[in-house]
Amino acid sequence: DAKTTQPTSMDCAEGRAANLPCNHSTISGNEYVYWYRQIHSQGPQYIIHGLKNNETNEMASLIITEDRKSSTLILPHATLRDTAVYYCIVMPWSNYQLIWGAGTKLIIKP
């Protein structure tokens, strides 16, 4: 299974775009990139996922490089409520087991 590497922590000013990087250099062609976040020990919350094309939904945008070895989650206008731990996960197509790393602790500052 592909593993991911994320920075331990990041800061972002309120109202600015938060850009969270993730490296997944051993990703296979049929593996999806998923992003979840966890706010203050609550249950994790799904944000977005993608295979190779960029994706956007009401919460965020996901930019995946052409070689698929890295991706960036973009929160376009960060608010204080976006302070959370963000997890980048690569999921094999053949099973349903998410392999969770330690994630990136994102702190939004006023």
Next chain:
Amino acid sequence: NAGVTQTPKFRILKIGQSMTLQCTQDMNHNYMYWYRQDPGMGLKLIYYSVGAGITDKGEVPNGYNVSRSTTEDFPLRLELAAPSQTSVYFCASSFNRDLREREQFFGPGTRLTVL
């Protein structure tokens, strides 16, 4: 919809006691999962189920048992509780119709302490 509900929210057990963590979902999801999360760490999969009557081990199944008699319920049983089982337990469910719809929905968690 209530989504995924878990009971209890908190529990303290003595070493050697047993208990069942309850999980119910009302979204008619076929897949359900149990995770544990230790402080400062990501989640680890304990058991999962792809449908009623079918369960399988995840990454850390030792010391736990599960059953899935209905689509809605997926209880997790701890036998002979040990301090190493002190953790926060999350239940999740998903509707895995195809690769585009595998996002998991999580419950609020059960915080368990074994003393």
